[in-house]
Amino acid sequence: MEMRKSNFELMRIVSMFMIILWHIFLYAFDYASININVRYFFDLFKAIMVVHVNSFIILTGYFQCKSTFKMPKLLKLIDEVWFYKIIIFLIFIAIGLSTANPINVVRTFFPFDLDSYWFIRVYLLLYIISPYLNIIINNLNRRQYRISLVVMFLMFSILSAITKQEIFTVVTVNNGFSIVSFVFLYFIGAYFRNYPIEDMYIGKKYSKKLLQLCFIIGFFLLALFNFSLHVVSSQLLSAGQLCNYFANIIFYSFDKYDNPLVVLGTICYFRIFYFMDIKSTFVNKISSAAFGIYLIHENTLMRDTLYKIFRFPKYVFSSRIFIHILSVAIIIFVVCCIIDLIRQKLFKIVYNFKISKWWRQKYQNYLKSLGLNIKW
Numbered sequence: 001m002e003m004r005k006s007n008f009e010l011m012r013i014v015s016m017f018m019i020i021l022w023h024i025f026l027y028a029f030d031y032a033s034i035n036i037n038v039r040y041f042f043d044l045f046k047a048i049m050v051v052h053v054n055s056f057i058i059l060t061g062y063f064q065c066k067s068t069f070k071m072p073k074l075l076k077l078i079d080e081v082w083f084y085k086i087i088i089f090l091i092f093i094a095i096g097l098s099t100a101n102p103i104n105v106v107r108t109f110f111p112f113d114l115d116s117y118w119f120i121r122v123y124l125l126l127y128i129i130s131p132y133l134n135i136i137i138n139n140l141n142r143r144q145y146r147i148s149l150v151v152m153f154l155m156f157s158i159l160s161a162i163t164k165q166e167i168f169t170v171v172t173v174n175n176g177f178s179i180v181s182f183v184f185l186y187f188i189g190a191y192f193r194n195y196p197i198e199d200m201y202i203g204k205k206y207s208k209k210l211l212q213l214c215f216i217i218g219f220f221l222l223a224l225f226n227f228s229l230h231v232v233s234s235q236l237l238s239a240g241q242l243c244n245y246f247a248n249i250i251f252y253s254f255d256k257y258d259n260p261l262v263v264l265g266t267i268c269y270f271r272i273f274y275f276m277d278i279k280s281t282f283v284n285k286i287s288s289a290a291f292g293i294y295l296i297h298e299n300t301l302m303r304d305t306l307y308k309i310f311r312f313p314k315y316v317f318s319s320r321i322f323i324h325i326l327s328v329a330i331i332i333f334v335v336c337c338i339i340d341l342i343r344q345k346l347f348k349i350v351y352n353f354k355i356s357k358w359w360r361q362k363y364q365n366y367l368k369s370l371g372l373n374i375k376w
Helices: 008-028 038-050 052-064 071-095 102-109 119-139 141-164 179-194 201-205 209-237 241-253 260-274 281-287 289-299 302-307 319-351 354-369
Strands: none
Touching: 008 052, 008 260, 008 281, 008 289, 008 302, 008 319, 038 209, 052 179, 052 319, 071 102, 071 119, 071 260, 071 289, 071 302, 071 319, 102 354, 119 179, 141 179, 141 241, 179 260, 179 289, 209 241, 209 260, 289 302, 289 319
């Protein structure tokens, strides 16, 4: 069996590492008290890294638009969430960092609660409705598809950003944290799959290397432009009523996932990896742990403790801060990756138990009795 390409697996790894860095900036620093130069440094890197979440959803649309809904995949995702919530909770009780009161127990043994894993809740909903999204996608011709993307970009990115989410009352974009934004990004990814760039005029006229270079330049220019607007807007917040109004909009949308510059930057980011031609069992293996890395380090109990341990002092701008941040991010990534690779081995063993096979067969038969012929 031929090994699958690793370009998008590498993208998953890079994006997950960005997410860890993002969370370090978010939870391990007190923005109000840090040096202004350090804050600008953070903001510049945030402008580069803010594509991390969007990239996962575009990638989902790219692959899922040609796939069918599979119940085992849904259950696998839920099982992983459940496993880490319960295991981490039990460990924290054992070492005395949490208590087994009724509320904590219920919240832990229920797969999803209102305070943790916002991404997982929205992502699973996206996966559940993906068959219906694919029906819409498959019934659009190319012109209709382009018009749909333009309309969604206008509504769910440009208008939502410049009105600070206030244009909609029925459907909320929520700064890119909502199912609406995820559906929009899903459609972008599906468009890239259905209409490869190689079949377009630009793809036929120019080489892959040149196109990749253009997307690299475009990605960093968009990030730099977003950062520059953020810096300028911060200086204009008190420069008169009209300036304040527009500066507020720009300042507010800087690090939001629905920011038009962020959406366009994500497209460039996706294309950078799209043109890579690499195959690596190591990259594919590490990529398989990306979901687990997120579940471990973003667990609410783990997060509250982790960033107390790695709390950063009030740094002045120096090379030390680069080393410190990267060291912490690498430690978190490597440790969480090892833990999830071990978890994968355990799940594989349990999956092949006779009782596991019996339960799966019973559940499948039950669904069939309800008229649900879901692919397994």
